[in-house]
Amino acid sequence: MSASHIPQPDTPALRLEGIVKTFPGVRALDDVGFDVRAGEVHALLGENGAGKSTLMKVLAGMYEPDEGSIYIEGEAVTMRSPLEAKARGVVLIHQELSLAEEMSVAENIYLGELPRKSLGRVDWKTLHSNAQAILDRLKCGFDSKRQVGTLSIANQQMVEIARALTVEAKVVVFDEPTASLTDAEKVVLFDIINDLKARGAGIVYISHRMDEIFTLADRISVLRDGGYRGTLIKSETNEDEVIQLMIGRALDLTRRRAAAKTGKVALQVEGLSCGKLFEDVSFELREGEVLGFYGLVGAGRTEIAETLFGLRKPSAGRILIDGTEVEISSPADAIKKGISLVPESRKEQGLVLGMNCRDNITLPQVGDLTKGPFVSDGAEIAIFDRYYEALKIKTPSWRQAVGNLSGGNQQKIVIGKWLAMNPRILIVDEPTRGIDVGSKSEIHDLIRTLAGEGYAVIVISSEMPEVMHVSDRIVAMFHGRIMRSFTTEEVTEDNLVAAISGIETDKVA
Numbered sequence: 329m330s331a332s333h334i335p336q337p338d339t340p341a342l343r344l345e346g347i348v349k350t351f352p353g354v355r356a357l358d359d360v361g362f363d364v365r366a367g368e369v370h371a372l373l374g375e376n377g378a379g380k381s382t383l384m385k386v387l388a389g390m391y392e393p394d395e396g397s398i399y400i401e402g403e404a405v406t407m408r409s410p411l412e413a414k415a416r417g418v419v420l421i422h423q424e425l426s427l428a429e430e431m432s433v434a435e436n437i438y439l440g441e442l443p444r445k446s447l448g449r450v451d452w453k454t455l456h457s458n459a460q461a462i463l464d465r466l467k468c469g470f471d472s473k474r475q476v477g478t479l480s481i482a483n484q485q486m487v488e489i490a491r492a493l494t495v496e497a498k499v500v501v502f503d504e505p506t507a508s509l510t511d512a513e514k515v516v517l518f519d520i521i522n523d524l525k526a527r528g529a530g531i532v533y534i535s536h537r538m539d540e541i542f543t544l545a546d547r548i549s550v551l552r553d554g555g556y557r558g559t560l561i562k563s564e565t566n567e568d569e570v571i572q573l574m575i576g577r578a579l580d581l582t583r584r585r586a587a588a589k590t591g592k593v594a595l596q597v598e599g600l601s602c603g604k605l606f607e608d609v610s611f612e613l614r615e616g617e618v619l620g621f622y623g624l625v626g627a628g629r630t631e632i633a634e635t636l637f638g639l640r641k642p643s644a645g646r647i648l649i650d651g652t653e654v655e656i657s658s659p660a661d662a663i664k665k666g667i668s669l670v671p672e673s674r675k676e677q678g679l680v681l682g683m684n685c686r687d688n689i690t691l692p693q694v695g696d697l698t699k700g701p702f703v704s705d706g707a708e709i710a711i712f713d714r715y716y717e718a719l720k721i722k723t724p725s726w727r728q729a730v731g732n733l734s735g736g737n738q739q740k741i742v743i744g745k746w747l748a749m750n751p752r753i754l755i756v757d758e759p760t761r762g763i764d765v766g767s768k769s770e771i772h773d774l775i776r777t778l779a780g781e782g783y784a785v786i787v788i789s790s791e792m793p794e795v796m797h798v799s800d801r802i803v804a805m806f807h808g809r810i811m812r813s814f815t816t817e818e819v820t821e822d823n824l825v826a827a828i829s830g831i832e833t834d835k836v837a
């Protein structure tokens with residue numbers, strides 16, 4: 329910053345003006361502008377593919393805009409690289425993790441800016457003590473010397489956040505930071521955000537979770553189809569108004585359905601345990617039924633799904649398909665028996681980012697399937713088209729590399745890929761994580777349609793409206809055990825919360 333430049337008290341921390349960014353076949357940003365004040369949390373909302381991440385990458389020096397200006401504390405700047413942006417006090421915490429997995433946590437935190445001794449050698453002692461101080465501030469329970477690739481996705485996310493805290497930031501952008509965090513980690517993150525805010529940083533917060541937006545944000549700006557649609561003040565608006573601005577129509581998120589007509593029992597689980605991860609789990613799943621699994625992150629729901637999919641070996645109990653006891657030895661075996669699992673983390677879902685959309689959807693998952701019949705190009709495009717329409721995937725064509733799709737649209741490709749295998753028993757783990765509210769209800773409708781066609785579906789979700797909306801019956805889990813199961817008529821927010829907190833509903837009532 330030039331010495332003569334003195335920011336006025338009411339100058340925003342960040343102002344974007346007339347930003348245009350095009351990619352081949354896509355006008356990702358069309359004359360977008362908005363401002364972020366110092367000490368404000370400014371939420372940025374929009375459907376999948378609306379341009380949120382692209383706008384923030386322009387700000388952080390990762391993309392060069394075709395047109396437009398960026399002002400930091402009133403001064404016009406050009407951001408030629410992420411390091412230059414960081415030097416100007418702008419840091420972006422990415423939606424897609426972008427860490428060097430083979431390096432240590434500390435090296436990742438100070439990537440490109442390792443502290444050096446006079447002869448240019450890396451000062452490892454300073455590096456690790458500085459890095460450890462930041463990890464401690466974030467209450468991370470791992471060491472700065474740990475190799476990043478050995479950390480869980482959630483902890484890698486914390487490293488990504490730690491990286492932002494090495495400078496006294498003026499503008500910090502969080503692009504869907506909570507997608508893979510547990511509730512406890514979320515509390516830590518929100519503390520950090522409020523702390524940054526108190527220190528006078530301007531925060532841009534991107535999320536599809538309305539509850540988070542309404543907890544954190546001071547103002548809310550909305551993008552639609554690459555254009556700026558307006559800014560609302562949190563205290564003067566409500567969810568309906570925000571959704572209306574975002575998708576151009578109202579959504580009824582509270583709609584409930586009557587339970588569907590179901591067929592014979594497809595899957596029966598009796599006294600299933602897997603060490604201490606979950607214990608004595610019993611339930612039935614019928615054809616045409618959607619069974620919701622609700623609980624806090626860590627309640628054992630994902631582990632049950634992984635056991636049914638042959639990724640874990642149960643320590644006790646039985647699994648029956650169509651009344652016959654089965655042993656599921658591997659995912660290939662599960663698929664052969666008609667079970668497929670859409671896993672919760674996109675990073676682990678085996679998308680090939682450099683490969684086009686069609687091939688990712690039709691890509692055979694498991695060794696066994698590659699021996700299947702030769703599939704013609706035309707047939708593959710037809711499969712792609714089916715899910716392109718059903719899931720409203722936003723891409724200029726099937727030829728687009730999946731890596732160029734927005735985060736939410738990558739998630740839709742993952743769902744399409746597992747559906748394309750035509751499983752009878754479908755397990756989806758957090759199916760709408762990172763999906764915008766409009767597409768969310770479309771995916772819920774799709775799940776209902778599949779059930780209507782006779783699929784037996786398990787939906788694991790941490791979002792209460794989702795599980796209440798999509799399920800015929802809901803199983804509430806707490807610490808690895810099923811506490812209670814509800815029909816749609818019985819369930820209320822209160823008894824559901826009580827059950828997943830381990831409180832007997834009858835006793836509190």
Ligand SMILES: Nc1ncnc2c1ncn2[C@@H]1O[C@H](COP(=O)(O)OP(=O)(O)OP(=O)(O)O)[C@@H](O)[C@H]1O
Pocket residue numbers: 351352354355356374375376377378379380381382383423722723732733734735736737762764
């Ligand atoms: N590198 C790229 N090459 C080609 N197209 C791109 C590239 N990056 C983004 N796009 C396109 O630009 C548009 C905006 O994408 P962007 O990632 O900004 O959306 P988003 O609002 O962040 O969505 P989400 O909520 O799904 O993360 C999309 O149509 C996307 O496919």
Ligand SMILES: [Mg+2]
Pocket residue numbers: 380381382423503734735736
């Ligand atoms: Mg995005």
